[in-house]
Amino acid sequence: MSISRRKFLGWMGAAGATATVGKSAKAASNKHFTGYPEGLGVLHDITACVGCRECEAACNKVNELPEPDKPFKDTSVLDQKRSATTKAYTVVNKYDAPSKAKAPVFRKMQCNHCLEPACASVCFVAAFSKQPAGPVVYDPTVCVGCRYCMIACPFEIPTYEYDDPFTPEVKKCTMCAPRIANGQLPGCVEACPKEALIFGKRDNLLKIAKEKIRKHPDRYIDHVYGEHEMGGTSWLYISGVPFNEVGMREDLGVTPAPSLTSGALHVVPMIVGLWPVFLAGMYGMTKRREKIAVEEKKKAVSHALEKANSEAEEKLALALEKANQDKEKALKQAQQEKEKAVKEALASTAETKPAKEDS
């Protein structure tokens, strides 16, 4: 315990000395993000963990959590697979790893404090934030309780106070952010009697982890869990058995959480910018088509009317002409008939005269 604390203070000093150098080497370009240069973390050496649950007890104490059903000395709880709860931010589980059949393997779990936290990415009130010192902290004063953080977290860490009807909160490990700010170690690290937990600058922890693996290739799997997983985490793990044998998912990929949704987010302004243009264009075309249709209809109607009119006029003219002709014909006929009648009348008078004379 004291060793790790002394080491910690030493690393803090080293971190301070190299701070300026580190900064210039990491001159961020806003194109590629490598996390806060001074970020702290914890290296969990799974091979060193003996499952004593001292870390759990310390966590319970420093976070002032309610007393558990079974005391922390009782290691029988290790027979069950447990996960963090609203009343226990960290738990140690026992695994019978197939590749190390002789003895069980113990692994501590808690929030991994991602460099690019999924919980922070999805929170619509930005209740989660990554502090420059390393911890991912939660602000209960703004939380609405949508629990999207719990959907998003690939490590299934955030827990929710479902039984609190009025002021439920998300609960998770804080990496003892208040203690770190005071220059203290996280509760679990301070309590670990086996140096299975080492606290320090994440960059240094990575070096230590890799050095350990290099020095003891027979003892460790050649992988630092958390170096790249989900874009990297502040908690790092080295293990003697494959990580999936101690309940750690190896299929998470290395994409930082915000990158998973950035594509969809970037489509939003394009839709807002272009959809109205497209729709207004469609509307304009529709309206124009309707206008043309109306005009064509009008034209057709007037044309039909015109046609009908002219036809009627023609008919009328024809009828008039015909009437005139008929009239003339009738007049002529009448004239002829008149003349004929006069002639006949004259002839008949001439005939009757001599007849009279005869009788």
Added chain:
Amino acid sequence: MSEQLISENKTLFTPFNVIAGIIVIIGLVITFLRFTKGLGTVTNLSDTSPWGIWIGFDLMCGVALAAGGYTVSSACYVFGMKKYHAAVRPAILTAFLGYATVLVSLVYDVGRPVRLAMAYPFVVQQGTTSLLFEVGLCVMIYLSVLFLEFTPIPLEWLGLKKIRNIMIKLTMVLTIFGVVLSTLHQSSLGALFLIAPSKLHPLWYSPYIAVYFFVSSIIAGLSMVIFEGTLSHKAFHGKMDKTYLEEHDPLVLQFGKAASLVLAGYFSIKIIGIAADNNWHLLVTPYGLWFLVELLGFVALPCFLYAIGARDKNLKLIRFTAGWTVFGIVLNRLNVSLIAFNWQKPLSERYIPSLMEIGLSVFMVTALIIAFKFIATNMPVFHEHPDYKETH
């Protein structure tokens, strides 16, 4: 007097009213428990399954099935299908009530509903990197747009001609806003799951999931208009005017045809999705078979049935297919949010809704139907002008 009472009792205790009444009472009991004892008492939610059917069914399906609002109004006002003007009002009403129900469900589901009501994400602190922020913002604005789109009815009723005419002039702008907002939040509901590739089954998790949600919302919108029209026909035939009735059959035919077309496109891009992630081998797993049930049974089959119905002018088949498709959309949303979510976990660690959760969802649907029934009976929804109400 006594006779009147008896006749009133007779009309009050219809089978619908009795069943609805029982459901409402159960719903109120669950409501009381939820807000006094907490989510833990009422739901089967856990730390690994933080979203249950109130999100998976009430929110996801509710929003998808309310897509008729923007689908019909854009078809009518933007794409020039003015013929179907009479279908707009019922669709807008359904959408408005659907979204209102979604909002009420959220009040039950979130841990601090008061903060939701006070619009914390938009007023207090903006989590703009969250797709839920975008969904919430769009749903909130869209609900207002739907409300404005619906206002001509009461304004006509009250005889406020001037304001009504302004609102009618705004119809175009509101419709375009509605389409923009719907495109955004319908797609973003799918994009909510982009953050969890390790939890959602790869056949449903796709980089195209936002597009899938948007396109299937159009299908849901078209199908819901047909489906809901069929139900309304049975319930409110007396309330429908000549225009509505005359336009209804050609509308069913046209929308059936349109739905068939969109389903064909949806089917194609779903296949592309499998290819994009090289997930072919997963199709022969149990989840793959379930995926095929959804893809073939509820996308390809209704596409084909709609096509047959449109070709043969078989309205009965189109109406049946509309119901089938609506069920398919519900299945898809449940698959994404619940069934294929946490698929790697053993059944003992999986979420199964509690009876009270189901009870509350049934209560929500019932409340929606009661509200729709009330408005459709008392307000001019299926006929054009309230002034002419007496003549019908």
Added chain:
Amino acid sequence: MEHTFYTLQEFMLHTESVTYIILAIILLGVLGFWLFLTEYDD
């Protein structure tokens, strides 16, 4: 004096916030522009 962002999350929180403000302006602007464009139409 360009601000340095150390995490993608922090960077996106900034850019998205700016984007949403611009989007609000765009939506209002589109409305005004549409009215301007079609002012003399019948």
